[in-house]
Amino acid sequence: MAERKPIESWLTDMDGVLIHEGVPIPGADAFLAKLRDTGKPFLVLTNNSIYTARDLHARLARMGLHVPVENIWTSALATAQFLDDQRPGGTAYVIGEAGLTTALHDIGYVLTDHDPDYVVLGETRTYSFEAMTKAVRLINAGARFICTNPDETGPSLEGPLPATGSVAALITKATGKEPYFAGKPNPLMMRTGLNAIGAHSETSAMIGDRMDTDILAGLEAGMQTYLVLTGLTTEAEIDRFPFRPSKVVKSIADLVERV
Numbered sequence: 002m003a004e005r006k007p008i009e010s011w012l013t014d015m016d017g018v019l020i021h022e023g024v025p026i027p028g029a030d031a032f033l034a035k036l037r038d039t040g041k042p043f044l045v046l047t048n049n050s051i052y053t054a055r056d057l058h059a060r061l062a063r064m065g066l067h068v069p070v071e072n073i074w075t076s077a078l079a080t081a082q083f084l085d086d087q088r089p090g091g092t093a094y095v096i097g098e099a100g101l102t103t104a105l106h107d108i109g110y111v112l113t114d115h116d117p118d119y120v121v122l123g124e125t126r127t128y129s130f131e132a133m134t135k136a137v138r139l140i141n142a143g144a145r146f147i148c149t150n151p152d153e154t155g156p157s158l159e160g161p162l163p164a165t166g167s168v169a170a171l172i173t174k175a176t177g178k179e180p181y182f183a184g185k186p187n188p189l190m191m192r193t194g195l196n197a198i199g200a201h202s203e204t205s206a207m208i209g210d211r212m213d214t215d216i217l218a219g220l221e222a223g224m225q226t227y228l229v230l231t232g233l234t235t236e237a238e239i240d241r242f243p244f245r246p247s248k249v250v251k252s253i254a255d256l257v258e259r260v
Contacts, residue, residue: 010042010200017210017232025064026231028254035260042198048150048184050077050123051098074194076149076184077101081108082193083183096132097123123149137175150184185214191222216246
């Protein structure tokens with residue numbers, strides 16, 4: 002087997018890798034500082050489409066983690082990039098928050114419920130029956146169905162919340178139409194992210210806490226993959242998957258010296 006090239010660029014998931022329930026994971030600040038000091042291209046990724054990159058920059062800064070806006074890549078931005086490539090200047094009916102609507106506005110999309118090119122479903126804390134009904138009718142009338150990410154549940158202090166993938170399943174059941182998911186584990190999110198920072202997969206690494214999204218997406222995008230054990234996937238669960246990460250480490254702190 003050919004030896005892998007040295008890692009020149011880093012992609013890392015946010016929740017479960019850098020932060021956990023609103024608190025920085027030990028070593029996250031040192032890892033980010035090392036990236037900034039070395040000048041290596043990097044991106045912090047999240048499947049959550051609620052927040053804009055500017056929102057996340059401010060949220061992380063309040064925790065003492067300094068990530069420039071241009072180094073944040075969300076499933077909303079990946080979705081917007083995909084739509085801009087597929088159908089520039091199109092129209093969409095959107096169920097989601099500012100992170101998604103802002104990304105679509107920024108590529109020149111018109112948001113409408115009148116004969117849209119796409120129905121775009123993202124994350125929101127206020128899924129309404131009326132909005133879902135409208136989405137079903139528009140898809141049945143010919144709108145193409147796009148979803149920011151397939152996550153079925155999201156975390157909260159009270160416990161799991163239904164997320165985009167669960168609502169997408171409801172709409173699919175009502176329409177018979179499967180959505181195209183732009184976010185992880187679709188390697189499209191990784192490839193568009195790599196393009197955004199001028200990086201190449203053969204010299205890049207993906208750090209994540211989930212085998213089924215982060216590691217799978219990194220693997221399919223051709224990157225080296227690092228699984229940290231500070232999030233959802235436990236060490237005991239790794240062997241249940243038909244693929245493996247390049248390396249398993251306890252936390253992001255173990256990767257500071259690799260930058």
